[in-house]
Amino acid sequence: MKFTDGFWQLRPGVTALYAQEAYDIWQTDATADGPGIVITAPTTVIRGRGDTLNRPVLTTTLSSPAEGVIRVRIAHHEGGTWHGGFELPGAAAGGAGAASIVDAHGVLETGPLTARIAPGAPWSLSFEVEGRRVTGSGHRAQGYLQLTDDAQVDPGVVGNARAGTAAPRPHTFVHEQLDLGVGELVYGLGERFGPLVKNGQTVDIWNADGGTSSEQAYKSVPFHLSNRGYGVLVNDPGHVSYEIGSEAVERVQFSVPGEVLEYFVFAGPAPKDVLARYTALLGRPPVVPAWSYGLWLSTSFTTDYDEATVTSFIDEMAARELPVSVFHFDCFWMREFNWCDFEWDPRTFPDPEGMLARLHEKDLRVSVWINPYIGQRSPLFREAADQGFLVTRPDGSVWQWDLWQAGMGLVDFTNPDATAWYQGHLRRLIAQGVDCFKTDFGERIPLEVDYFDGSDPSRMHNLYAQLYNRAVHDVLVAERGEGDAVLFARSATAGGQTMPVHWGGDSTSTLVSMAETLRGGLSLALSGFAFWSHDIGGFEGTPDAGVFKRWTAFGLLGSHSRFHGSQSYRVPWVFDDEAVDVTRTFTHLKMRLMPYLYQVGLEAASTGAPLMRPMVLEFPDDPAAAYLDRQYMLGSELLVAPVFTESGEVEFYLPAGHWTSLLTGETVEGGRWLRETHGYDSLPLYARPGAVIPWGARVDRPDYDYLDGLSLRVFPGGEGSRDVVVTTPSGASRTFGVDLAEVTR
Incomplete structure (x- = not known):
């Protein structure tokens, strides 16, 4: 102002x-x-x-x-x-x-x-x-x-x-x-x-x-x-x-x-x-489960789907050797106008417990969409209103509006009883077989209202997201354990980093929006948030095949990766055959990188350093790194430059030193800008001088024994020696001493 x-x-x-x-x-x-x-x-x-x-x-x-x-x-x-x-x-x-x-x-x-x-x-x-x-x-x-x-x-x-x-x-x-x-x-x-x-x-x-x-x-x-x-x-x-x-x-x-x-x-x-x-x-983030680093596949928002649709997606992904870790049910797992009543729509999901069990048999985790509102048509609305669990207007009436869902009210998380009531419904879903929640919304918080604890509405506008996500995260920690709790949250303020993961919200399905999405993630990383994701391909509209493939490469080189959209399915074969190949290439690459990524995640929990790092975070003394927002470091060892052009041409900067392409093995001297042209199955992905990348043996899942079949990819340009720690999802850990001086170009 x-x-x-x-x-x-x-x-x-x-x-x-x-x-x-x-x-x-x-x-x-x-x-x-x-x-x-x-x-x-x-x-x-x-x-x-x-x-x-x-x-x-x-x-x-x-x-x-x-x-x-x-x-x-x-x-x-x-x-x-x-x-x-x-x-x-x-x-x-x-x-x-x-x-x-x-x-x-x-x-x-x-x-x-x-x-x-x-x-x-x-x-x-x-x-x-x-x-x-x-x-x-x-x-x-x-x-x-x-x-x-x-x-x-x-x-x-x-x-x-x-x-x-x-x-x-x-x-x-x-x-x-x-x-x-x-x-x-x-x-x-x-x-x-x-x-x-x-x-x-x-x-x-x-x-x-x-x-x-x-x-x-x-x-x-x-x-x-x-x-x-x-x-x-x-x-x-x-x-x-x-x-x-x-x-x-x-x-x-x-x-x-x-x-x-x-x-x-x-x-x-x-x-x-x-x-x-x-x-x-x-507060720092907790350790997030290894399975959450894998690919999340969604029903998308307004598409038609039932168990047969979901099963076909999962089976077709498996047939194409495209590993999926989490299947996400978006809004319409519940009946329209009833959001959020935590009840499966019986018209499309008549046997939710059986369906969830069948998905677990396919070695999948399950995520469902929720929000903090309750539509007037839901029986839960009257129950919550009668017990004083909804935010009220100064005259004592329940605050309601018709945006999003008709006549919806807002759960008052300053009321401990309201929070416990909301959490009780989440526990019921977890008992059915739900593993995690996408906590959508939490930003359109009204001002002319009263809260149970007398909070100033202006204070609560931003802070509401904290109370909402905390209520959900606490249930997951209690029911699933400290190391197995993860959200997919949209809203946050300072301190929200303690309840990962967060995603970037409603982007459009264009290369320009892909670039602005990356800027948002890098800005959030410099605000203390270690784990972050986005909708691969964009949310609004349907990407053309080129955008989808470029975004897939970018999206799978981050902490968390999700295929999701608004009005169209995001399984890769609906775009073209090459989209399937690109998805396979980069999902398999991410699975190989899991010993490295999981260790960086552990570092985030102990130091607060994000997984996706703006260049200035790793190279604060290089003036050329100060403004860079079209590339990033993935952990401390890997540089990623997503491709934001139809032609495949990408311009990026390598800091000083001897860099090596992780994909081709080509070596390049840094301290300068480079321009390369990449097909859809490639992008600039460089290991920094002296990098040591723990390389996993499996490509079918993110949560495996990283020490079984592990190799260390050691890259030239370093000096002296270093210790490299590899920790498995079960907690087993081993330290490897690496002599960098023995590595030649």
């Missing part, structure tokens, strides 16, 4: 009060995190006692909830409106900072990170990583803004206007501005489908169901990562508005409604270090 009109003036209807000086600075042991620094910042420079009268101040508190992390709290009125922060499971008891006053400066040190506040005017708060200043808050950075009803700000609508879930515009805001250095780039802020580098953009943290071809996001995360060795989380699950070098071009501005703004600064110095500290504080 932009408050200023150029450098000197405010927009009409805006009044601003800025922290002008650090009037007094004192050390305290009474912050939320123990030891800290408190600063009184008057909104004018105090030259005499009279200046302290009728003068608002901003109170800024510095503390540290975990090593290498500093919390900054800016309050106009401490008792005023604040949405409250995110859960911080990694916070240290008693805090992790050392506070002191040194030459009248307030200093807070925690690990490699230091915050330093200078006394007097002008306002100057700086952050240092390993002694190097990385950013800071300067003159007119901390501000309290008041808006009149007709203030000329925020001319657009944030969120789904037609659905009535657009963000409100309150009358008071607090903002902070942090310096942007020369050449500094900003990443993250959730699953954003525009450019990977966020400089120059206005970004609103407000979940919406807008598709992948818009500025809206299903997964809005108020966390950004800088290439200068730090990250920042705005600790507010409500509406956060960012201006990233777009209003004040030398700064990143973030603002929240109300009286209080709280944010955390995370130390690097490397981007991986930032993500490790961020996910340590907000």
Whole structure:
């Protein structure tokens, strides 16, 4: 949200009060995190006692909830409106900072990170990583803004206007501005489908169901990562508005409604270090089951299907040697108008228990689609309404609308009894034989409602996705075990990475949409999410055979892979015979890579590093990697450059060193751009210098004994020796010592 009109003036209807000086600075042991620094910042420079009268101040508190992390709290009125922060499971008891006053400066040190506040005017708060200043808050950075009803700000609508879930515009805001250095780039802020580098953009943290071809996001995360060795989380699950070098071009501005703004600064110095500290504080993903890495095949959305259709798909895939791990039933496994009542439509699935047993006999897992709404026609609607399990309007009536399903209500997950009731239906499905759930929706969350626990609706709009997915994930953990629980979720906010997997939402069936889908996944990866997927071939419309084949190659070189669409089946033979061959090539390749991919997944659970990694994450010191969003690293060893052209021509960048094509064995010197032309059965897939890839012996399934028949593919260009760990799905592990110096070109 932009408050200023150029450098000197405010927009009409805006009044601003800025922290002008650090009037007094004192050390305290009474912050939320123990030891800290408190600063009184008057909104004018105090030259005499009279200046302290009728003068608002901003109170800024510095503390540290975990090593290498500093919390900054800016309050106009401490008792005023604040949405409250995110859960911080990694916070240290008693805090992790050392506070002191040194030459009248307030200093807070925690690990490699230091915050330093200078006394007097002008306002100057700086952050240092390993002694190097990385950013800071300067003159007119901390501000309290008041808006009149007709203030000329925020001319657009944030969120789904037609659905009535657009963000409100309150009358008071607090903002902070942090310096942007020369050449500094900003990443993250959730699953954003525009450019990977966020400089120059206005970004609103407000979940919406807008598709992948818009500025809206299903997964809005108020966390950004800088290439200068730090990250920042705005600790507010409500509406956060960012201006990233777009209003004040030398700064990143973030603002929240109300009286209080709280944010955390995370130390690097490397981007991986930032993500490790961020996910340590907000939570890391669990280990996801090995079977979930295999191909997921869907009925698609509005297609006609019954058990015979499903069985024919499975049998035809097997006959063509196309391994499938999970079969997914989309919405119409339930009767229309009844979603979501958790009952199989008896007209098409008269024997669900028998059908699920037969699918399990084919060595398949089963996923079913659900959402947090209940249509009025379902008997469950009246049951939930009578027990107070649905979100209500302020007058006490049940909130309902006709979008998606006629007269649907919204389950109130702030009510423990409602959550238990919802989970009870999921347990019944698990008892029938369902293995996992696709948790769709969770973004169109209304505002003019009351919640059971009294939550602020603006706080709940983004946070609802967390409660919804947590309710489902907890059931899977309880019923199937810690290592066998997995979702296929669309909506999320900060902390959602603890409930994988997430997928990219409704893309169109074009090469352009394939590219924007990749940008969304890379942006989400830099927001702390390790596991991610998308609809191979696109969701809306039907891809032509070329798009389907290119997308298949891309989709099977990621953490999770799913064939899914809207109005058409996505089994490969409906496109052409070559699509079958391409699917076979890349499913078999992924099965061979499972010892490597599964180990990278274990690394994600222990460090927070994503499986699909933007180039800047692996090569932060290579300036050419900073903007790359048409290629990625799969783990630390493999570079993937999907083909986004009909001709098969692809342009990509190899960092310095000796790279080897995993598919052909051809060796190439990096440190330059390359242009290649690929058929549908190929794409640029390069092992980095000195890479060691554990290579599995099976191509028929993802969950096998990786040590049985294992080989190590060792690539030239490395030095010294390294240890390579291979862990099987059963937990057996073996470490191999590899002498890289013995490998020649």
